[in-house]
Amino acid sequence: MGHLIDGTQTEYVRIPYADNSLYRIPDGVDEEALVMLSDILPTGFEIGALNGKVQPGDTVAIVGAGPVGLAALLTTQFYSPAEIIMVDLDDNRLEAAKNFGATQTVNSSDGKAIEKIMELTGGKGVDVAMEAVGIPPTFDICQEILKPGGRLANIGVHGKSVDLHIEKLWTHNITLTTGLVNTTSTPMLIKTVQSKKLQPEKLITHRFHFADIMKAYDVFAHASKEKALKVIISLD
Amino acid sequence: MGHLIDGTQTEYVRIPYADNSLYRIPDGVDEEALVMLSDILPTGFEIGALNGKVQPGDTVAIVGAGPVGLAALLTTQFYSPAEIIMVDLDDNRLEAAKNFGATQTVNSSDGKAIEKIMELTGGKGVDVAMEAVGIPPTFDICQEILKPGGRLANIGVHGKSVDLHIEKLWTHNITLTTGLVNTTSTPMLIKTVQSKKLQPEKLITHRFHFADIMKAYDVFAHASKEKALKVIISLD
Amino acid sequence: MGHLIDGTQTEYVRIPYADNSLYRIPDGVDEEALVMLSDILPTGFEIGALNGKVQPGDTVAIVGAGPVGLAALLTTQFYSPAEIIMVDLDDNRLEAAKNFGATQTVNSSDGKAIEKIMELTGGKGVDVAMEAVGIPPTFDICQEILKPGGRLANIGVHGKSVDLHIEKLWTHNITLTTGLVNTTSTPMLIKTVQSKKLQPEKLITHRFHFADIMKAYDVFAHASKEKALKVIISLD
Amino acid sequence: MGHLIDGTQTEYVRIPYADNSLYRIPDGVDEEALVMLSDILPTGFEIGALNGKVQPGDTVAIVGAGPVGLAALLTTQFYSPAEIIMVDLDDNRLEAAKNFGATQTVNSSDGKAIEKIMELTGGKGVDVAMEAVGIPPTFDICQEILKPGGRLANIGVHGKSVDLHIEKLWTHNITLTTGLVNTTSTPMLIKTVQSKKLQPEKLITHRFHFADIMKAYDVFAHASKEKALKVIISLD
Numbered sequence: 003m004g005h006l007i008d009g010t011q012t013e014y015v016r017i018p019y020a021d022n023s024l025y026r027i028p029d030g031v032d033e034e035a036l037v038m039l040s041d042i043l044p045t046g047f048e049i050g051a052l053n054g055k056v057q058p059g060d061t062v063a064i065v066g067a068g069p070v071g072l073a074a075l076l077t078t079q080f081y082s083p084a085e086i087i088m089v090d091l092d093d094n095r096l097e098a099a100k101n102f103g104a105t106q107t108v109n110s111s112d113g114k115a116i117e118k119i120m121e122l123t124g125g126k127g128v129d130v131a132m133e134a135v136g137i138p139p140t141f142d143i144c145q146e147i148l149k150p151g152g153r154l155a156n157i158g159v160h161g162k163s164v165d166l167h168i169e170k171l172w173t174h175n176i177t178l179t180t181g182l183v184n185t186t187s188t189p190m191l192i193k194t195v196q197s198k199k200l201q202p203e204k205l206i207t208h209r210f211h212f213a214d215i216m217k218a219y220d221v222f223a224h225a226s227k228e229k230a231l232k233v234i235i236s237l238d
Numbered sequence: 239m240g241h242l243i244d245g246t247q248t249e250y251v252r253i254p255y256a257d258n259s260l261y262r263i264p265d266g267v268d269e270e271a272l273v274m275l276s277d278i279l280p281t282g283f284e285i286g287a288l289n290g291k292v293q294p295g296d297t298v299a300i301v302g303a304g305p306v307g308l309a310a311l312l313t314t315q316f317y318s319p320a321e322i323i324m325v326d327l328d329d330n331r332l333e334a335a336k337n338f339g340a341t342q343t344v345n346s347s348d349g350k351a352i353e354k355i356m357e358l359t360g361g362k363g364v365d366v367a368m369e370a371v372g373i374p375p376t377f378d379i380c381q382e383i384l385k386p387g388g389r390l391a392n393i394g395v396h397g398k399s400v401d402l403h404i405e406k407l408w409t410h411n412i413t414l415t416t417g418l419v420n421t422t423s424t425p426m427l428i429k430t431v432q433s434k435k436l437q438p439e440k441l442i443t444h445r446f447h448f449a450d451i452m453k454a455y456d457v458f459a460h461a462s463k464e465k466a467l468k469v470i471i472s473l474d
Numbered sequence: 475m476g477h478l479i480d481g482t483q484t485e486y487v488r489i490p491y492a493d494n495s496l497y498r499i500p501d502g503v504d505e506e507a508l509v510m511l512s513d514i515l516p517t518g519f520e521i522g523a524l525n526g527k528v529q530p531g532d533t534v535a536i537v538g539a540g541p542v543g544l545a546a547l548l549t550t551q552f553y554s555p556a557e558i559i560m561v562d563l564d565d566n567r568l569e570a571a572k573n574f575g576a577t578q579t580v581n582s583s584d585g586k587a588i589e590k591i592m593e594l595t596g597g598k599g600v601d602v603a604m605e606a607v608g609i610p611p612t613f614d615i616c617q618e619i620l621k622p623g624g625r626l627a628n629i630g631v632h633g634k635s636v637d638l639h640i641e642k643l644w645t646h647n648i649t650l651t652t653g654l655v656n657t658t659s660t661p662m663l664i665k666t667v668q669s670k671k672l673q674p675e676k677l678i679t680h681r682f683h684f685a686d687i688m689k690a691y692d693v694f695a696h697a698s699k700e701k702a703l704k705v706i707i708s709l710d
Numbered sequence: 711m712g713h714l715i716d717g718t719q720t721e722y723v724r725i726p727y728a729d730n731s732l733y734r735i736p737d738g739v740d741e742e743a744l745v746m747l748s749d750i751l752p753t754g755f756e757i758g759a760l761n762g763k764v765q766p767g768d769t770v771a772i773v774g775a776g777p778v779g780l781a782a783l784l785t786t787q788f789y790s791p792a793e794i795i796m797v798d799l800d801d802n803r804l805e806a807a808k809n810f811g812a813t814q815t816v817n818s819s820d821g822k823a824i825e826k827i828m829e830l831t832g833g834k835g836v837d838v839a840m841e842a843v844g845i846p847p848t849f850d851i852c853q854e855i856l857k858p859g860g861r862l863a864n865i866g867v868h869g870k871s872v873d874l875h876i877e878k879l880w881t882h883n884i885t886l887t888t889g890l891v892n893t894t895s896t897p898m899l900i901k902t903v904q905s906k907k908l909q910p911e912k913l914i915t916h917r918f919h920f921a922d923i924m925k926a927y928d929v930f931a932h933a934s935k936e937k938a939l940k941v942i943i944s945l946d
Contacts, residue, residue: 059429193295531901556905665767669792
């Protein structure tokens with residue numbers, strides 16, 4: 003859908019195998035919140051929080067505070083980690099991250115993210131590092147800050163190989179995961195939205211009428227300048 | 239200790255194998271909160287929340303709002319269930335449970351707890367039922383309210399056998415667990431206290447000086463009348 | 475199918491949602507072996523071996539040596555238990571069980587199964603007990619022979635409630651599971667048949683032509699007398 | 711022991727905290743078999759088979775047929791994989807691997823291991839790849855032959871970083887693990903030796919009297935030429 007079948011930005015859509023692939027919206031749930039569940043929330047949850055096996059009391063670092071990184075931040079909190087350190091180049095996004103539950107933020111533009119995170123963790127490093135950017139330097143931050151026994155959950159879309167420091171990590175009992183969302187967690191996420199444990203509507207920064215769809219694309223194309231996280235296009 | 243070795247209600251104590259069995263108190267952590275970690279919190283957590291495999295979005299019922307049931311209530315919230323229904327005979331305890339995070343309470347003194355819980359859950363029942371009393375009628379509530387696929391975590395100390403309705407449950411994919419705390423979760427619980435995700439000091443209702451230890455026992459002997467949950471005895 | 479839709483004992487059959495519910499037979503695999511995968515093998519595997527979490531080195535008891543108990547016996551061996559004790563009233567079936575991999579057998583017709591199993595295990599009991607009959611006395615054997623930390627996997631179809639000795643088991647860290655097969659393990663089972671790790675064709679004791687289908691039913695109706703385990707009806 | 715404390719190649723040894731760190735040898739178990747449990751068997755089992763989560767029906771490749779690779783081969787069979795492909799440069803070791811349960815062998819000295827393994831698996835690759843050498847080319851084989859959803863269990867001791875093809879693997883839902891043995895599996899391994907499910911004494915190729923200990927070291931220093939796998943030094 004939108005990949006092998008023509009997409010869905012239209013008023014009506016015919017869904018093949020809809021009996022198997024759609025979920026009923028529970029009564030009284032905010033529909034805009036559920037729009038967030040189509041892609042970024044299950045990605046952040048399944049590939050970040052679940053693959054990273056976040057546990058109560060953990061220290062977690064999320065490198066990349068874009069929509070997917072923020073979705074990982076929101077869903078990581080389901081498991082009550084002690085600390086969530088958010089890392090990004092953009093202070094606006096780090097500010098947003100604080101509002102969404104980050105306990106610490108690190109601006110990595112000075113190239114000193116590793117030292118800062120090690121200092122924040124008393125030299126111990128983190129239990130879980132999530133890579134939500136997709137380039138070698140951010141992957142590198144993740145592998146350098148990992149505590150023995152730690153888990154590195156890669157969420158980012160990568161175009162190049164990375165240098166894995168297995169000469170150091172081979173004794174460290176680490177687990178590295180990759181993955182593409184498969185949305186098996188959607189029923190669970192719907193329940194968390196319904197009970198307000200998850201409030202993904204917070205990610206919506208802009209709303210456009212369907213007639214203004216091209217403006218919506220313009221804003222999203224300059225997401226950083228426009229402080230845009232997620233954009234809603236509606237018929238109302 | 240207190241079982242095969244003489245107990246510890248004294249000013250100094252010699253702990254055998256202390257290197258292996260004690261945990262260092264982190265700087266700045268409330269010591270009274272950590273007293274709660276000696277028994278009830280790991281019991282509620284390990285035998286209730288962990289055995290019951292509480293998941294985000296779950297509906298959980300805890301039958302019994304005594305100290306262990308309340309400890310289960312506090313630690314169940316680590317996993318962001320959608321609903322926690324607390325069941326007890328005592329309205330004071332149910333009131334306390336609401337303050338500690340229960341989303342619904344059921345007073346079972348009229349013998350209609352099962353019907354009420356089924357109604358609260360739209361006829362579906364619960365994902366996890368925790369038995370924290372230890373008598374056949376409360377065990378019965380737990381087995382009757384369980385959703386297919388549900389988990390029944392027994393925490394209560396039982397003196398009699400119970401009638402298990404396996405003629406109904408055999409198709410329901412349920413899991414029933416029993417257990418005695420082994421405190422392997424103590425390091426994790428210390429981290430959650432340190433980060434304020436867990437505030438077990440809320441369970442403390444009374445404080446006594448060591449010189450008044452017999453009064454402390456009196457109060458605890460009439461816990462319901464005195465609205466006592468946990469009692470601290472100190473040398474200060 | 476055979477339940478809400480008319481059954482399949484015919485030459486051709488129309489399967490609703492066949493794209494989602496059928497598996498391709500790999501080249502060169504014995505089709506009769508795969509017939510065994512339609513019901514009893516996934517039942518024994520999912521509800522017995524998987525629910526019972528059989529581990530290398532475990533001591534396992536399977537109470538009931540009918541087709542499902544034998545399917546549990548075959549699939550339990552995937553996990554290399556040290557001992558598998560098979561319990562039944564019928565010496566023929568126990569003899570079959572030995573051929574299928576049981577390391578010990580116990581004829582329970584004298585009512586002393588519990589004592590015998592405790593003796594066979596040096597007084598320790600078993601790590602996993604599987605109930606594959608469905609009556610209170612066999613359930614009782616299972617609960618009495620369980621080691622602390624043990625798992626009781628109920629496979630039997632029960633018509634009556636059972637008396638659960640929770641007054642003893644509450645401290646024993648046990649796990650009791652129930653369930654109905656859902657055949658999610660079918661792809662795994664097909665691979666084990668293909669690699670000859672599983673040889674379910676051993677369960678076939680009788681073969682009939684489609685024209686003689688009523689004879690097949692007669693034989694199966696007197697399974698014990700006929701020493702029948704599974705019956706194949708074919709068009710060849 | 712042998713690291714921070716002087717080693718144990720002597721007739722008597724004093725073990726600190728022996729109450730906590732030693733296991734009783736069960737009656738009737740071959741003591742030489744148990745010598746194999748001191749290091750290589752738990753390493754192959756914990757870091758190979760357990761970290762790699764080998765499942766019934768899986769296709770497994772083990773790259774490196776030295777003692778640790780062979781230990782992984784022996785213990786992987788606890789979980790009934792369909793195929794185990796052993797990869798090494800030395801035909802003698804590959805021959806040994808066949809005797810120890812490998813279903814296929816690949817001599818990688820021509821640099822075509824990846825193509826050969828893909829061909830052996832019908833172009834699908836393997837569910838689990840274990841790296842038991844510790845150099846970039848063998849790590850590379852492992853990452854290139856992994857099926858989507860596959861697990862790469864690194865056992866090898868590495869001196870250099872490796873190039874991880876995350877630009878390809880990011881969508882493949884893979885899990886990569888590293889680790890150093892911690893011997894928590896020793897009680898389980900003892901039971902599997904006791905029940906003959908594991909016969910690690912097969913790894914013993916040479917025996918020396920304590921008086922000839924220097925000869926033993928000589929043989930092991932030329933392990934390939936001497937076709938030595940493991941060497942026993944005894945006082946008898």
